[in-house]
Structures are given as C-alpha cells and as structure tokens.
Amino acid sequence: MYHARIYVTLKKSILDPRGKASFGALKNIGFSGISDVRIGKVVDLNIEAADEQEARGIARNACEKLLVNEVMEDYEIELKAAAKQA
C-alpha cells in the first residue's frame, strides 16, 4: 500500500483570485509581513501497487486524466509506503 499526497497549485503565471482576497484579509487584520498568498488544494490517495514506481505511475495518471487541469494547474506528488489497511 502506498499513500500519495498530491499538491495542486495554480500555475505561477496565473493570478489567484482566492489567494489575492485572502492576502487582502490578512493585511486588514494586521499581518503586515506576509507579501503574497497563493491557495491550492491537497488530494490524498491510497494506492494498491506492487512497488513505488507503479504507485507513482497510477498517481500521475490520475492527475493527468482527472485531478489536475494542466492548462492552469501544476502538481507535485509526495509518495510514501503505508501500512496495509485492514
């Protein structure tokens, strides 16, 4: 069993309206030291696979096919071996 944590972020070149609004709110409540906010999402997958390479392949395929829209988003996969689920 493998656990994949996928970080989906808007491409750097793309303005992030939610990040921008949160940035404004943080400034309003006194966080003057923060210079930028970008908001993404995290997707956790439990994957049954024979080895790490296979698990990574499955995760990457899931990103490319459904989880990520590569027109506007980037992603990073963090993969760990996990204990078998009962």
Next chain:
Amino acid sequence: MSVKFGVLVFPGSNCDHDAYHALKHVMGNETRFIWHKEHDLGDVDVVVVPGGFSYGDYLRSGAIARFSPVMKAVVDFANKGGLVIGICNGFQILLESGLLPGAMLHNRQLRFTCKYVNLKTENSDTPFTSAIPEGTILRIPVAHGEGNYIADQETLDRLRGNGQIVFTYCSATGEVDDAFNPNGAALNIAGICNENRNVLGMMPHPERAVEKELGSADGQFIFKSIIEHMISV
C-alpha cells in the same frame, strides 16, 4: 422542416429546462432531453450542453461531467461535424473535454455574477451567429462564478487569428474594453468556437433571453442562426 435538438442532463444541470423551453416552445423545434448515462444521441441534429452545476462543481467546474458516458458520444458527434453549443457550465464541460481550448478561473472579483451583459459578435461567419444582424449588440445575462477564461498566449493568438473568438463583452455601443468585462476573461472573451466552427462555448445564457416580456429576446438570434444553418445544409 424541424431541427432536432438534444439537451443533455447531468446531475446538477439547472438550465436544461430553460433550454428546452426556449428551443421547443419559443423557437418551435423538436427537442428532447438526453440523460448523461445514455451512450447514444439518437437522431438529434444539434446538441445543447446546458448550464448548471454538474456534479456540484466538485474538483473543477465540468471536470467530472466530461467523463459521463454521453460525453463520449458528444465528442464523436462533434468530430463528425455535428453542431454542439455549450452554455455556461456547458462551456466549462466542453473545455474540460478538450473540444475547446483553455480553462476557466474564478471570476477576478471572486463573486458569483448574475447580470445582463452586452455582447459583440466578433465572427458572423459561424453556424451560431449567421442570423445576427450586423452591428447588433446582444443583451444577454451571465450567471457564473467561474467565467474568467484563460489560455496560454499561443492559444489566444490562434483563437484570434482563426476567428474563433465569437463573442466578447462590450459596452452598449460595442466598445470592447476591460471596463465591460464581468469576470476578468482574457481578451474579454465571452464565447469561442473550435477551428471547424461546429462547436461553440459561451458563458452568457441565450436560453434566458428569448422572450421580450422577460427582459430580452436577443438570445433568439443565436438559436435562429443554428436553425437556419441546419435547414440550409
């Protein structure tokens, strides 16, 4: 001759009945609903992908609907030259399915925006716009939270060069400027078509603007264009 329209229905579609009403009762054409689990479009001439919140907009607008069985049939239909019009969430589904290029971001002002906008027809030489009188500015409502169209520069250049930008947001007198852009869309884009001109995606809702009594009947021009095109081929 009557043109046969098929209106797709996904879980979460909410403009399907408006589209049905506009096409069947106002425009007077044969219209039927097509459930998203169907694999076959039957004998329809035109497919309408309606607005709404298919699958609750989970993950991304349109991202899950594009894998509904019916979308495979729609892609085949479009690739054979069949006319497909996607409105609002329908446009988002067409983007996710790859029938049209680009993607939708949250509106730059972060609010769901529901209001009348003015549209300039940038290309009258499409099956969706040929009956729009030259110079007419269409008054049609938008209602969306994610209509901020983006694509890379190369795609935008290609869209512009090929005449694939069909509608832009403009002033009441037809001036295209960022001041009249309701969501931040690149180049004020409100609607685009594919290279073959048989697939159109647009954020504004022509099906909500077909009766003068309800504010505007300008949406009729788009449906009239489609119907005249289908009768002429």
